[in-house]
Amino acid sequence: MPHDDSSHARGGPGHSxxxxxxxxxxxxxxxxxxxxLGLTLAQVVGGILSGSLALxxxxLHNFSDAISLIIAFFARRIARRPADSGMSFGYGRAEVVAALVNYTTLVVLALYLVYEGVMRFLDPQPIDGWMVVWIAAIALAVDLVTAALTYSMSKQSMNIRAAFLHNLADALGSVAVIVAGSLVxxxxxxxVDPAVTLLIxxxxxxxxxxxxxxxxxxxxxxxxEGMQTETVAGAIEAVRDVENVHHLHLWAMQEHEPALDAHLVIAxxxxxxxxxxxxxVKGMLEDRFGIRHTMLELECARHACDHPERIGHR
Structure with missing residues (x-):
């Protein structure tokens, strides 16, 4: 069967x-x-002194960056724990859970900024534009350094990618604050100050x-992601003496670890x-799709499941 590059899982054999x-x-x-954390303190003090809500x-967004990085840090360490009797699949999904927590905190933060931005539109406050620009420029430099520290790791982990996006958004936010301060x-x-807050x-x-x-x-x-269930099923059925595949389950143990469970009817x-x-079948799944965790139940044609479902089962 022809090789199908599009069916590789991310992090599988086709990717290094x-x-x-x-x-x-x-x-x-x-x-x-x-x-x-150091930058957050400086920005809060500067924002209070200058009267800038955008700063x-x-x-606040920068503080959420620090929290997201703390969560990412501990999730990385937990994820490296070996499997035990209580967690037989290991702790790899700790990073996935951390990513969900970080994205959720971003949503809460964004909604709070929307509220504060609308309130500032209704009740404008005087702003020290020069202080805003200088502190935001320092923040931008720090944000870029932090993003550089996590960029390479963000390609390998959705946990770190969530933290990296925190920092990237904050860097762009700093640019927007500099523009706002300059216009003031x-x-x-x-x-412009509350308008920039809403844009952030x-x-x-x-x-x-x-x-x-x-x-x-x-x-x-x-x-x-990037793997088609029918493509995988067809590849299994193309193996000599496999007549049928059913009760097929395809999922990810963690971000870069696809897994498969299936019943195979043997000729x-x-x-x-x-x-x-x-x-x-196991060798083909690993070589072509990067699936190393497989659970296969073999059935002879005479005793195969009655009315089997192709995908999953009741």
């Missing part, structure tokens, strides 16, 4: 990643946390909408080849 040493990755995240909004200095347009909130919600689906898919035992007269058939 240069994985960072776990301890070195933890150190990067820890540094990013420290930098973000305080950026500070040049034209006295104080309405909208950008956060847009990013969450784009990313949270993959997290929910893993937690809901959905089909791994009449081929039962003595059961070990060879199972080995061929």
């Amino acid at each position: 990643h240069a994985h960072l040493d776990p301890e070195a990755g933890d150190a990067r995240v820890a540094w990013a946390v420290a930098v973000n 305080i909004a950026d500070a 200095i040049l034209y006295g347009w104080i309405w 909130a909208g950008y956060i919600l847009w990013h969450v909408r784009a990313e949270i689906g993959g997290v929910i898919r893993v937690l809901m035992l959905g089909r791994p 009449s007269g081929a039962w003595d080849q059961a070990d060879r058939i199972k080995a061929e």
Whole structure:
């Protein structure tokens, strides 16, 4: 059967990643946390002194960055624990849960910024534009450093990707605050400050909408992204002496670990080849789709399930 590159799972044989040493990755995240907490304090003080809601909004978002990185840090460490009697599949989904928590906090933060922005439109306050610009410029530099620390790891983990997007959104928020402060200095347009706050909130919600689906898919035992169930079933049935596949389950144990459970009906007269058939199917699934965790139940044609369902089962 022709090779189908589109059917590979992310992180499977068709993809290679240069994985960072776990301890070195933890150190990067820890540094990013420290930098973000220091920046948050400076922005809050500057926002109060200057009267800028946009700067305080950026500070709150930056604080959420620090919290997201703390969550990501501990999730990384928990995920590396080996399987035990209580968690036989291991702790790998800790990072997926952390990603969901981080995206949820982003939604709450964005909604709060929408509320504060609307209130500031209704009750404008004087703003020190120069203080806003200087502090936001420092924040931008720190945000870019933090994003650089987590960028390479974000390609390998939805947990770190959620934290990275926190920082990326915050960097863009800092740019928006600089623009707002400049317009206040040049034209006295104080309405720009709450307008920028609403833009930051909208950008956060847009990013969450784009990313949270993959997290929910893993937690809901959905089909791994980029993998088609019928393509996998057809590839199994193309193995010699496999007549039928049913009760097929395809899901992700964690972000980069697809798994499969299926019943295979073996051709009449081929039962003595059961070990060879199972080995061929397992080898094909790993080589072509990156599926290393497989549970296969073999059935002879005479005793196969009555009215089997192709996907899943009741």
